Amino acid sequence: MTEGRERAPELDLELAAVLHALGDPVRLALVRRMAELGESACSPDGLVVPRSTLSNHWRILREAGLTTTRQEGKNRIMALRRAELDARFPGLLAAVLGGP
Amino acid sequence: MTEGRERAPELDLELAAVLHALGDPVRLALVRRMAELGESACSPDGLVVPRSTLSNHWRILREAGLTTTRQEGKNRIMALRRAELDARFPGLLAAVLGGP
Numbered sequence: 001m002t003e004g005r006e007r008a009p010e011l012d013l014e015l016a017a018v019l020h021a022l023g024d025p026v027r028l029a030l031v032r033r034m035a036e037l038g039e040s041a042c043s044p045d046g047l048v049v050p051r052s053t054l055s056n057h058w059r060i061l062r063e064a065g066l067t068t069t070r071q072e073g074k075n076r077i078m079a080l081r082r083a084e085l086d087a088r089f090p091g092l093l094a095a096v097l098g099g100p
Numbered sequence: 101m102t103e104g105r106e107r108a109p110e111l112d113l114e115l116a117a118v119l120h121a122l123g124d125p126v127r128l129a130l131v132r133r134m135a136e137l138g139e140s141a142c143s144p145d146g147l148v149v150p151r152s153t154l155s156n157h158w159r160i161l162r163e164a165g166l167t168t169t170r171q172e173g174k175n176r177i178m179a180l181r182r183a184e185l186d187a188r189f190p191g192l193l194a195a196v197l198g199g200p
Contacts, residue, residue: 019120
């Protein structure tokens with residue numbers, strides 16, 4: 001090594017938050033569903049998860065910047081911010097969604 | 101919708117574990133360092149993190165399959181399992197490391 005000390009590595013908080021949001025099997029399933037269908041109701045069919053747990057998952061996805069929410073009557077409809085994510089983290093969503 | 105009920109979505113536990121392992125700013129910094137330098141000592145320069153916290157981060161990376169460990173004298177040296185990860189999750193590491 002030619003230098004006595006390297007610079008402190010940058011901590012990438014925004015990317016870490018996105019990866020953390022994606023790093024749960026239920027949230028991954030929600031993201032996949034939105035990628036396939038365009039959007040998702042708050043409690044989609046086929047996911048046997050308590051409503052309060054789902055709300056928490058949606059909150060984590062929203063706070064990490066992965067989703068938008070719109071109200072439709074009494075329902076909230078979530079959508080993936082795909083264009084923004086692809087611009088900010090090129091290739092990330094494709095790699096995640098391309099998985100098995 | 102043409103179907104009354106969709107199939108239950110698959111839960112992708114392995115990918116979720118890898119994303120969870122990457123979803124922390126300190127672990128991201130460790131992974132970046134290994135990607136740049138080939139490997140990393142347990143307590144690299146420039147990361148001001150308690151040793152016990154670092155040990156926990158290394159454990160999470162190892163258990164998710166991201167790293168290998170070898171002993172060198174009294175030190176453990178960690179390396180990224182890049183080829184395996186690229187084969188299992190094409191494009192994922194490149195997207196993560198290509199970040200800002």
